Amino acid sequence: MFIPETQQAWRVVRKGEPSKVLRLDKDVAVPKKLDKGEVVVKVQAAALNPIAYKLMNMAPNFIAKRPYIPEHDVAGIIVDANGTGFKEGDQVFGWTPLVFPFKAGTGVLAQYARIKAEDLVPLPANVTPVQASGVTLVAMTAYQALFGLGGLRPKQSVFVNGGSTAVGAFAIQLAKAVGCKVTASASAKNEEYVRSLGADEFVDYTKAPLHQTLISYPLAEKFHVLLEAVGLMDTSLYVHSEAYIAPGGIFISVGPQPKGFDVVGLAKLAWKMYLQPRFLGGTKRSWKVLQVRPKHADQEQIATYLAEGKIKPLVDSVYNFEDVLKAYERLMTGRATGKVVIKMDSDVADS
Ligand SMILES: NC(=O)c1ccc[n+]([C@@H]2O[C@H](COP(=O)([O-])OP(=O)(O)OC[C@H]3O[C@@H](n4cnc5c(N)ncnc54)[C@H](OP(=O)(O)O)[C@@H]3O)[C@@H](O)[C@H]2O)c1
Structure with missing residues (x-):
């Protein structure tokens, strides 16, 4: 050519x-x-x-x-x-x-x-x-977070924080493609969008601090995987997660995104996420960061889901x-x- x-x-x-x-x-x-x-x-x-x-x-x-x-x-x-x-x-x-x-x-x-x-x-x-x-980049991120790091299995329950981010939107679709129950957050103007992707339950993150909303939410079962698909620096959603993540469940972040060079913010985060022992009040749920990596098999699976119309x-x-x-x-x-x-x-x- x-x-x-x-x-x-x-x-x-x-x-x-x-x-x-x-x-x-x-x-x-x-x-x-x-x-x-x-x-x-x-x-x-x-x-x-x-x-x-x-x-x-x-x-x-x-x-x-x-x-x-x-x-x-x-x-x-x-x-x-x-x-x-x-x-x-x-x-x-x-x-x-x-x-x-x-x-x-x-x-x-x-x-x-x-x-x-x-x-x-x-x-x-x-x-x-x-x-x-x-x-590719966002669907692979969602796929590797849910099924790689998160080990999500069909019929389990997942929470996607940031259901209208591109990563979150693919996470909703991928979790639904294998028959999981999905709850997702977004601002009210994106409720219809997030539901159109398959979310079963919707939470407006702008109404109240999200951890408070989830603590009082009438959950049928706690989440097996919580995917934080925004990049929050605030640790509250993780710190309170025993209330809504099942024992043995996992909190996965796409990577906290500091605004500028926020050394104090990163130090606080490292303490809460990695260092604080459970006997000193550390959260009894695991916290992991997903870094998307090349994996041809994941790309093929995503292409198959697209071809089958299971994700759009x-x-x-x-x-x-x-x-x-x-x-x-x-x-x-x-x-x-x-x-x-x-x-x-x-x-x-x-x-
Ligand atoms: N670790 C990795 O390998 C990896 C890979 C890809 C992306 N990422 C990271 O993942 C994050 C999402 O990326 P993306 O490309 O998917 O983003 P994006 O599509 O550009 O996100 C835009 C969306 O974010 C929503 N949003 C903004 N603030 C929010 C909040 N506090 N809570 C809930 N939703 C909020 C907005 O909805 P509203 O208008 O309703 O607020 C908007 O629909 C970024 O931080 C990105 O750097 C990481």
């Missing part, structure tokens, strides 16, 4: 917020030197993730060698299969795991991306590139390639319901 020598790509040129450090370059070399097992994908759509703008702002230069092309989630067409199991012309979706843009300089906010074949799966026929582009892709909004800064503005409001997607190829459908 024809592959040009140069391409357009957004690159992170300094440390800081997207609006200050992202630049659209028009003469970036298309990746041609591939390692074994890597392919080149012509990007049709890419989706934004909070981790990418946080790393733009925080990752020191010795970790993230700037300029680099950011972002991870992608759908597109294989244009150089490089002797892998794919062939040129295959439609795929997947991701580049979190450190790859740093190591290789090549994320997916570009017309062509260098990606490991094992991080891609075929695009199901019932899903468009725009829809599929935003699935979630798109908040779609932006053109030149409007990436506006797309980051939307993501950084923290109010999106579903993925913020960049359409890279004007030929693909808008939704």
